[in-house]
Amino acid sequence: MTDQESRDREHARARAEREATHGSDTPDDYANADPNGVGPIPSSSALTTPDPADATISGSGVGAFGGRGKVRIGDKVFRYLTAGAGMFVCILITLVAVFLLAKAIPSIANDKVNFFTSRTWLVSGSTLQFGIVDLLWTTVLSSVFAMLLAVPVAIGIALFITQYAPRQLARPVAFVVDLLAAIPSIVYGVFGITVFAPKLHGIIDFLNRYLGWIPLFKKQISDPGTVFAGGIILAIMILPIITAIAREVFERTPRENVEAAWALGATRWEMVRLSVLPYGKPGVISGAMLGLGRALGETIAITLILVAPPSGAPFSPSLFYGGETFASKIANAAAEFNNPTQTGAYIAAGLVLFVLTFAVNAAARIVVNRRREFS
Amino acid sequence: MTAAAPTTLAGSSKGGVRAFKNTLATVLVTAAFGIALIPLVWLLWTVLSKGLKTITQSGWWTSSQRNITYRKPGGGVWHAILGTAEQVLLCTLISVPIALLVGIYLIEYGGGRLAKLTSFMVDILTGIPSIVAALFIYAVFITTFHGQRAGIYVSLALVMLMVPVIVRTTEEMLKLVPNELREASYALGVPKWKTIVKIVVPTAFSGIVTGIMLGIARVAGETAPLLILVGYSPDTNSNLLSGFQGSLPGMIYAQVPQLGNIRYHYAADRMWGSALTLIIIVMALNLVARLVARRSKVSN
Numbered sequence: 211m212t213d214q215e216s217r218d219r220e221h222a223r224a225r226a227e228r229e230a231t232h233g234s235d236t237p238d239d240y241a242n243a244d245p246n247g248v249g250p251i252p253s254s255s256a257l258t259t260p261d262p263a264d265a266t267i268s269g270s271g272v273g274a275f276g277g278r279g280k281v282r283i284g285d286k287v288f289r290y291l292t293a294g295a296g297m298f299v300c301i302l303i304t305l306v307a308v309f310l311l312a313k314a315i316p317s318i319a320n321d322k323v324n325f326f327t328s329r330t331w332l333v334s335g336s337t338l339q340f341g342i343v344d345l346l347w348t349t350v351l352s353s354v355f356a357m358l359l360a361v362p363v364a365i366g367i368a369l370f371i372t373q374y375a376p377r378q379l380a381r382p383v384a385f386v387v388d389l390l391a392a393i394p395s396i397v398y399g400v401f402g403i404t405v406f407a408p409k410l411h412g413i414i415d416f417l418n419r420y421l422g423w424i425p426l427f428k429k430q431i432s433d434p435g436t437v438f439a440g441g442i443i444l445a446i447m448i449l450p451i452i453t454a455i456a457r458e459v460f461e462r463t464p465r466e467n468v469e470a471a472w473a474l475g476a477t478r479w480e481m482v483r484l485s486v487l488p489y490g491k492p493g494v495i496s497g498a499m500l501g502l503g504r505a506l507g508e509t510i511a512i513t514l515i516l517v518a519p520p521s522g523a524p525f526s527p528s529l530f531y532g533g534e535t536f537a538s539k540i541a542n543a544a545a546e547f548n549n550p551t552q553t554g555a556y557i558a559a560g561l562v563l564f565v566l567t568f569a570v571n572a573a574a575r576i577v578v579n580r581r582r583e584f585s
Numbered sequence: 586m587t588a589a590a591p592t593t594l595a596g597s598s599k600g601g602v603r604a605f606k607n608t609l610a611t612v613l614v615t616a617a618f619g620i621a622l623i624p625l626v627w628l629l630w631t632v633l634s635k636g637l638k639t640i641t642q643s644g645w646w647t648s649s650q651r652n653i654t655y656r657k658p659g660g661g662v663w664h665a666i667l668g669t670a671e672q673v674l675l676c677t678l679i680s681v682p683i684a685l686l687v688g689i690y691l692i693e694y695g696g697g698r699l700a701k702l703t704s705f706m707v708d709i710l711t712g713i714p715s716i717v718a719a720l721f722i723y724a725v726f727i728t729t730f731h732g733q734r735a736g737i738y739v740s741l742a743l744v745m746l747m748v749p750v751i752v753r754t755t756e757e758m759l760k761l762v763p764n765e766l767r768e769a770s771y772a773l774g775v776p777k778w779k780t781i782v783k784i785v786v787p788t789a790f791s792g793i794v795t796g797i798m799l800g801i802a803r804v805a806g807e808t809a810p811l812l813i814l815v816g817y818s819p820d821t822n823s824n825l826l827s828g829f830q831g832s833l834p835g836m837i838y839a840q841v842p843q844l845g846n847i848r849y850h851y852a853a854d855r856m857w858g859s860a861l862t863l864i865i866i867v868m869a870l871n872l873v874a875r876l877v878a879r880r881s882k883v884s885n
Contacts (some may be wrong), residue, residue: 285776294686295683306721310721312724366617370617374614390621393628394807395806395807400857401628477603507717509809537716553723556720564714
């Protein structure tokens with residue numbers, strides 16, 4: 211990423227120069243290009259969409275039909291090939307929804323308790339009884355907690371890399387954060403449960419002593435496998451993705467805005483607050499949402515860390531309690547996927563997880579798009 | 586971006602509050618980086634110190650875990666490396682052409698309604714949890730078509746995770762190709778598809794290779810599809826089409842039940858050893874990807 215980053219920078223400089231020389235030719239195009247974040251060559255889409263091959267041919271005076279025939283076949287085939295690949299991706303997502311629905315519905319129909327509000331999960335017997343409310347709570351609690359921890363740190367690191375660190379330092383720092391993303395989640399899981407979680411006793415006791423009157427901080431179990439520990443590990447895991455996106459948008463802050471702030475005598479922090487942060491806000495929001503989506507679906511680390519409470523245990527909203535997320539419930543049962551109705555219950559849980567992550571990811575994208583229209 | 590900060594000027598004009606805020610922000614921002622460094626160093630140190638003696642044992646890289654239980658020392662990781670390599674290789678062979686075509690479509694033919702939808706769907710695919718991808722493959726190939734759990738299904742589930750990574754890097758790299766190159770090619774009367782195949786893609790090639798390697802690194806450590814779609818086998822099984830297969834994440838996961846065992850520490854040793862092996866492989870892939878990316882800058 212670091213190389214791409216420097217290339218981005220070079221491009222930004224080249225673009226600035228271009229703008230300076232013939233900015234008046236296409237004022238709207240260039241002015242809008244930056245906030246849209248379309249990329250280093252914003253004019254390319256405008257140029258390529260009306261099919262330039264076409265334009266050259268008709269423009270050079272060749273008969274509109276005469277020149278087309280031989281050029282077009284290869285173009286057509288290639289176009290359909292690429293469009294087909296694009297369509298494949300769209301169909302794939304549709305198929306995911308269709309297949310999960312098809313396999314989940316029979317089991318949900320046979321469910322003897324309410325699927326959305328029940329806390330029981332008994333699928334091994336002859337009758338199916340399963341509800342998702344506990345899974346939903348643990349999933350959302352751990353993920354939101356992780357996001358709240360990760361976002362401020364990610365913004366800090368992104369600012370450090372783009373605005374504060376000298377260039378020689380920025381690269382290694384970015385590299386180090388990217389390394390966090392390279393560590394497989396199962397390694398986070400074994401590290402979390404064997405080394406990290408047992409070290410949290412002190413913090414948990416401290417928070418419980420002073421904030422224990424809030425249900426969220428009431429200590430429930432002495433086992434280290436709490437949502438608290440899982441959430442922190444999740445936060446570390448989603449840190450790189452949020453940082454990467456924040457870094458990218460901060461880097462693209464228009465130079466004019468930065469220099470205008472300097473010219474007004476702003477301190478570095480004021481410059482950041484006046485030009486970098488407002489410009490990067492939609493990007494940071496979408497990065498946070500993407501991180502949330504990652505956390506919601508994270509499977510193996512959470513499966514290893516969280517200790518499942520015994521069935522029939524009373525509900526607890528506390529962070530200092532175990533639990534199961536959608537993903538860990540499915541992973542824990544994966545070895546016993548035998549008969550279709552029982553598996554259907556887990557596929558139903560997977561379907562809810564799919565809908566949840568779909569909604570969060572789609573929302574992330576909509577936030578960015580809408581902000582683009584305003585800015 | 587590294588223009589000199591006129592902090593002294595600001596500090597003198599408007600009293601200490603602004604200067605204080607500025608210093609505070611600098612401290613916090615720098616601290617943020619320190620916070621990220623702690624878990625990284627801690628984790629790498631843990632894995633390295635606990636796993637090093639295992640992976641330097643003789644036979645670690647060349648033998649399997651055949652006939653070795655948690656009560657016995659020895660054995661190696663070969664079966665796991667082989668399984669992971671096969672699954673990831675098949676996944677790469679399927680993913681790369683699809684992802685390349687999608688990336689080309691989005692950048693070179695983008696703008697239409699299908700392109701917008703595709704771009705949206707790639708975003709969704711990026712965010713799809715690995716366990717959902719695995720459940721989908723399970724629902725299609727195992728419940729619907731009555732297949733038996735096998736390595737090939739893991740590859741298929743991994744395709745869903747790898748494609749979006751490669752699509753996004755391909756897109757980024759194609760965007761970096763100067764438009765002048767395309768226009769020059771069009772001006773010479775070269776058809777658009779040939780321009781893409783002979784000019785645009787070769788220019789962006791090393792960047793695309795970087796994306797592929799990052800994609801490989803991303804899926805090599807995936808565990809969830811392994812749990813659902815293939816069992817873990819301590820034996821060497823090179824057949825993707827049938828039977829349980831060893832894999833690095835699977836091997837780590839298989840040792841977890843014996844972690845608390847006080848009498849026998851072999852499972853724990855083995856777990857850290859395989860975790861270190863996995864990290865070494867994934868990190869090596871990442872480093873190579875970066876080196877390739879660096880080379881591309883020269884050719885640019």
